[in-house]
Amino acid sequence: MIRLSREHLAIDLGPASTVICRGDEGVVLDEPTAAAVQTSTGRILHQGVAVGRLAQALRDRTPSEVSIAYPLANGKVADPVLCQAMLRQFLHKCATRRSFFGPQVVCTVPSGATMVERAALVSAVRGAGAASVGLVLRSVAAAIGGGAPVLEATAACSCEIGSTQTDIAATCLGEVVAERRLPIGGVALDQAIVDAVKALFNLRIGVKQAETIRIEYGSAQPQGAEKSFEIHGADGITGAPRTSRITTQQLREALESPLTDIASGISELLQSLTPEMAGDLAQQGVLLSGGVALTPGIADFLAQELAIPCRVASMPREAAALGAAIVAVDFDRWRGILL
Structure with a gap:
């Protein structure tokens, strides 16, 4: 049976992993942002389904004519065709029913993304089968997913530390009042x-x-x-x-330098705020999310560096996708924070 109702999906598309939430059901997909392709043709293996975990499983078991491709680089869509094909498979995995309409999707986007980069992301998601696509800053989505008071008349600050970059944003009354991007993430810590x-x-x-x-x-x-x-x-x-x-x-000493750089980035953003907003954050503190936020002791470290409270979201890796899902379900209420 074909239904006329539309599904609401949220996509947090990162260079390392893609997390998708459906409506208010929570996470329905969490897989590597990767595809196994035939080197000579650029086509995805196994009739287009060798993406995500399957592609990652093939990484060390592929013949020379097969390579593992990553369609995102530095938070940008590096290969639009491959990204669209990969997302098509991901959306197919998440579909629960046949619908006359494609899903309404809210997708996270990193701070500092240009209009061209945003357009490339929207094009890839629409090409994968979405009926409409809204964009929200990843740091703001993480703040929503982590329970920060984004719509209230008080300042909130979110720091999302991903694999290749850190997105920081301060919000008040549903608007972004300051944002910053740092080229520091899990990859920098590993290096x-x-x-x-x-x-x-x-x-x-x-x-x-x-x-x-x-x-x-x-x-x-x-x-x-x-x-x-x-x-x-x-x-x-x-x-x-x-x-x-x-x-x-x-x-721990090896990790101190990049973590200190993240603290400096947050501090610079805080210094750009009005005294009233700074006063709010002295009480509210900073919400931490992203995979690196799982590092033991990171909240205490940043709190000492910044001299304000810091806390880790209850589900830091999934916070941005969960926040985008909240926006997708109640689109009208959150319209003001969409890009």
């Missing part, structure tokens, strides 16, 4: 670990191992007794395989 291991032990490790180390052992503040663990890489002089041990304190 800081790579650089620290080389400086400390003259050992070369890959970014992928650094990411695993950061997620498993990384912290922004001491977390009980310090530990040490093995790292495996190549000797910086001979290139021979070698193993060293690194402590959680050394790892």
Whole structure:
């Protein structure tokens, strides 16, 4: 049976992962932003379905004529055709019924995206099957998803730390009063670990191992007794395989510099606000979201640096998608914050 009602979907399309929410049901898809393609033709494998987790699973198991492509780069749609094809599969996975209309979609967009970049995103989502597309800043969507008072007559500040960049926004009465983008995210933290291991032990490790180390052992503040663990890489002089041990304190010191840069970015945004808004945030604090917000101790670290409260959203990775879903369901109420 074909229904005339329209589905409401929210898409948080990031360089590393894509999260989709349907209406008020919560997250219905969370998969890598990736596609396995035939190198010679650029077509997605398995009749177009080798995207997301399937593509990621094929990453280390593909023949030379197959590559894993990532249609987003630096928060922008780098390959519009591939992005559209990938999103078409994602939307197909999320469909629950046949509808005469395509879904109404609200999609997050990073701070600083140009009109051309926004248009490319809208085109990709519409081409994937959406009937209409609204855009909302990722940091604002995360604030909504994290329960910040975005529509109230008080200032709210959100800091969304993703894989490649950090989006910061201050809102009041449903309007964005200040925003800032920093080229710092999980990738920068991973590179800081790579650089620290080389400086400390003259050992070369890959970014992928650094990411695993950061997620498993990384912290922004001491977390009980310090530990040490093995790292495996190549000797910086001979290139021979070698193993060293690194402590959680050394790892924390490696992460301190990029985390301090994030604190500086938030501080600069706060300094641009009126005294009244700054006073609001001295009480409300900063809401943290994004995958890096899962780093133990990050809220305490930033609170010390900024001298105002900081808290992590209850679902930091999904906060932006959840917030965009709230906007999608009650479009008229939130129309003012759409771009």
